[in-house]
Amino acid sequence: MTVIQKVYATLVFLLLLLVGLTFSLIVTESDTDKQVKATEEVTQSHYPGINIGTEVIEDPNYHMAIHRPVFEDEPLTEQILTYVNQKQEEFLEEVKQNQPYLEERQWQANFYLTFDIYQVNETLYSFVFNAESYVAGANGRQSSKVFMVDLQKNATISAQTLFEESTEMYDDVHQQLKKAFESSPDYQDMFFEEALLEWKQETDLSNLYVTEDALMFTFDKYEVTAGAAGSPEIALPLSDFHTFLKEDWRARLNIEIENDISTGDTTSGAPDEEQTDIDDHDDEENSQETKVVALTFDDGPHPENTLKALQLLEKYDMTATFFMLGSRIDFYPDLVQEVFKRGHEIGNHTWNHKQLTKISDAAIQEEVNRVDQALLNINGQASTVFRPPYGSTNTRVEQYVDVPTVLWTIDTLDWKTKDPDAILAEVKENLKPGAIILMHDIHATTIEALELVLPYLEERGYTSVEVSKVLRIHDKKS
CATH class of the missing domain: 3.30.565.40 (Fervidobacterium nodosum Rt17-B1 like)
Structure with missing residues (x-):
């Protein structure tokens, strides 16, 4: 083979190799696109x-x-x-x-x-x-699944760690659970007594956990009740079982002997006396209605991003609505209070972001009511608006919601692109008076996008207000 032939052969080989790599990259990229x-x-x-x-x-x-x-x-x-x-x-x-x-x-x-x-x-x-x-x-x-964690020893603990087990204790637990199920308005018609007896004979109490004043028992769906009851939970007074606690744990738990445990009011919705007087805001809304939008943030609060969002909103003198998850409200109560103090609206986005149309009525009520109770405890006011996870709702869901349900008119797709410029482009393309803009304050890239969106709104003569205000303007026009 001549030198020229060898060169050509080498070039052909390299070309085929390049084509193969390119094809591989295309396939890989295609596969990546299939899963985000x-x-x-x-x-x-x-x-x-x-x-x-x-x-x-x-x-x-x-x-x-x-x-x-x-x-x-x-x-x-x-x-x-x-x-x-x-x-x-x-x-x-x-x-x-x-x-x-x-x-x-x-x-x-x-x-x-x-x-x-x-x-x-x-x-x-x-x-x-x-x-x-x-x-x-x-x-x-x-x-x-229950995990009890002792951070003093960096270890998980079990019921066997806490209690001196005995037949008497298991009998006592069984009798109190049976009584609680039979007297519960949520479970009494769906309770299977024989299933609870079978549970007693087989259990290692791995479904037990403690709170400050109660022994909690959580059961799987269908385990001791009909499926419509979901996953039932029963609370028994911790003080009733103090004699079974090991001595060191009795001291660590600081048991006080009481006859019962108190339960909080889980009424959904803000008290009547705290409802907004719509008429007081008519003049303000009439002057702004041609150039207002509602910036809304889902899935927070986030300890860093939400604070940054608050600072940016203050800089541009705009107001937003934060649709919060109860599971995150529970972790960041001070941040929830800060959002409220700064005059922003707080909406209910359920406790655990479940698709409400696919769960039981009882589970829907729990997802909604727990959030409002948490907000009442922190701010003294429940949510004023509601947004269902994934925008998924129906008449069955709505019967358990006492405030306006709000979706959106502009989906920035911030959760998907995580690209500030792409997020801004979605706003620019769809912006109009009364727009409701969907974003998520759990993503750092969303806050970067907010730094672009806010000055753009200002340049175009827009301001952001509470989403409930946008709804009222829309209702007046209708």
Whole structure:
């Protein structure tokens, strides 16, 4: 082979190699486009030594939203991760088995893993995970898992750690649970007495956790009640079981002997005397109505991004509406109070961001009412507007909502693009008087976009007001 032939052969080889790499990149990029996975975010909470990890995965066939605690102690975090990964794998296996069905129906399966935290004292916490998946069945799957964590020893603890177990204790627990189910207006008609007896014979009390003054028992859906009851929870006075507590734990829990535990009022909606007098704002709204929009932020509050949003809004003298998740309100009560004090509107975005049209009536009420009760406790005022997760609502959902339901007219797609320029472009393309702009203050890139959006609105002569004010202007025009 001549030198020229060798050169040509080498060039041909390199060309084929380049084509192959290009094709590989195209395929890889195509595959990447099929699944959009948000990088997990870890944010601080107001609980010392406990942060929040959030991961959202979007795929043509499924949506996953996972929330979990992250501890300073790595082995403790790994214990939680083992459970999280197990539930995630179970869901993905079910999706795999139902792939043909999902593709045929063009249906997106959903998986939500959320948790509630209960601080017992400075070093003892209870974490209650709720896993819900909706794949092919109409009712979906629900399960719960309890972790009690002793930060003093950086270890999880069990009922066996706390109590001197005995037949007498199990009998007492069973009798009190039976009495509670039979007297509960929520569960009495759906309670299976034989199922509770079977639970007593088999349980290791792994569904038990403690709060400041109660022993809580959480049951899986269908475990001891009909499916319509969802995943029932029963509270028993902790003081009733003080004789079964180990001596060291009796001291750590500082047990006070009482006959009952108190429960808070979970009435939804703001008190009548705190309702806004619409007539007082007519003149102001009439002067602004041609150039007002409503900036709205979902899924917060976020300890860093929400504060930055507040600072930017103050700089441009604009007001926004924050549709908050109860699970995050619980972590950042001071931040919720700060949003309220600065004159911004706070909306209800449910407790755990569940798709309300796919859960029971009782579960809908809990998702909505818990948020309003938390806001009442913090600010003395419940939510004034409501936004259902994913914009998914119907007449069944609406019967449990006492304030206006608000969707949006401009979806900035900030959760998807995470590109400040692209977010601004969506606003520019769709902006008009009375627009309701959807953003998410959990993303740092959204705050970067807000730095572009606010001066753009100002330049065009627009201002942002509470979304309820935009609704009133629209109603007057109608």
